[in-house]
Amino acid sequence: xxxxxxxxxxxxxxxxxxxxxxxxxxxxxxxxxxSVLEGMGFRVGQALGERLPxxxxxxxxxxxxxxxxxxxxxxxVFQKQMDSLRTxxxxxxxxxxxxxxxxxxxxxxxxxxEEAPKFLAFTCGLLRGALCTxxxxxxxxxxxxxxxxxxxxxxxxxx
Amino acid sequence: xxxxxxxxxxxxxxxxxxxxxxxxxxxxxxxxxxSVLEGMGFRVGQALGERLPxxxxxxxxxxxxxxxxxxxxxxxVFQKQMDSLRTxxxxxxxxxxxxxxxxxxxxxxxxxxEEAPKFLAFTCGLLRGALCTxxxxxxxxxxxxxxxxxxxxxxxxxx
Numbered sequence: 001x002x003x004x005x006x007x008x009x010x011x012x013x014x015x016x017x018x019x020x021x022x023x024x025x026x027x028x029x030x031x032x033x034x035s036v037l038e039g040m041g042f043r044v045g046q047a048l049g050e051r052l053p054x055x056x057x058x059x060x061x062x063x064x065x066x067x068x069x070x071x072x073x074x075x076x077v078f079q080k081q082m083d084s085l086r087t088x089x090x091x092x093x094x095x096x097x098x099x100x101x102x103x104x105x106x107x108x109x110x111x112x113x114e115e116a117p118k119f120l121a122f123t124c125g126l127l128r129g130a131l132c133t134x135x136x137x138x139x140x141x142x143x144x145x146x147x148x149x150x151x152x153x154x155x156x157x158x159x
Numbered sequence: 160x161x162x163x164x165x166x167x168x169x170x171x172x173x174x175x176x177x178x179x180x181x182x183x184x185x186x187x188x189x190x191x192x193x194s195v196l197e198g199m200g201f202r203v204g205q206a207l208g209e210r211l212p213x214x215x216x217x218x219x220x221x222x223x224x225x226x227x228x229x230x231x232x233x234x235x236v237f238q239k240q241m242d243s244l245r246t247x248x249x250x251x252x253x254x255x256x257x258x259x260x261x262x263x264x265x266x267x268x269x270x271x272x273e274e275a276p277k278f279l280a281f282t283c284g285l286l287r288g289a290l291c292t293x294x295x296x297x298x299x300x301x302x303x304x305x306x307x308x309x310x311x312x313x314x315x316x317x318x
Contacts, residue, residue, distance in 0.1 A: 005207070006207065006235070013203060043168075048165065048168065076165070
């Protein structure tokens with residue numbers, strides 16, 4: 001039971017620690033902390049990607065890889081599936097989680113929206129890292145219009 | 160499956176991050192990073208302590224609280240129980256894990272022993288934090304004589 005919350009507690013501590021010791025609390029410092037978080041997420045995502053069962057992925061489409069992340073990766077990390085996945089069929093995917101666990105501890109007032117990015121950077125990295133392990137280079141960003149709904153946008157450049 | 164390793168991956172990243180960005184790689188800097196890790200562990204331990212089932216703890220002895228940590232807390236975090244618990248019956252407890260999961264990724268050579276403390280600080284804090292939530296102030300240290308065997312010493316000052 002506790003390992004469900006263990007990741008969330010630890011993530012909260014990492015965010016708090018990075019912001020507490022940030023040498024530059026301005027936009028530049030914030031950018032560095034976000035980048036550090038994204039990098040940690042990337043490496044954890046890479047490692048997780050190697051351990052998730054991938055037999056069923058062979059010879060499948062890009063869309064199937066994204067579905068796999070929305071289901072298997074999300075369940076492994078957050079004990080729930082992503083709520084929706086949309087695509088323009090040109091390499092852009094929007095993954096929506098209607099109650100993103102890392103945003104749940106925040107009150108849902110609009111005044112907390114500006115705090116949201118620091119709770120999303122790790123997970124953007126996680127998605128990018130898992131995709132990288134699965135052989136797909138991507139750019140992952142996240143946005144929040146209303147807490148705790150979160151949209152992750154995955155853009156896969158055509159090679 | 161993956162959340163078993165998720166905590167370990169994330170812990171590894173935190174250690175790497177703290178040591179990579181340590182402003183002072185000397186003994187003073189190392190001490191600060193260890194203290195940061197211990198503090199993160201403490202707060203996670205406090206939070207976990209609040210969520211573990213404690214009904215059975217009411218009106219019990221200090222030793223029972225320690226047994227609870229060796230069993231319930233350890234299983235929640237590491238999916239295994241502590242291997243042994245000894246006490247001098249004067250407030251000192253030695254908890255031994257014969258294959259401590261956070262040390263397992265390290266090769267078992269003697270040359271890695273000096274690297275061990277950075278992989279123990281978080282867990283020392285975790286024990287101290289959980290004990291604190293359970294109403295017991297303590298000092299927790301850890302030592303490794305041969306990888307991956309780890310001893311945690313919990314000293315509870317008599318009030």
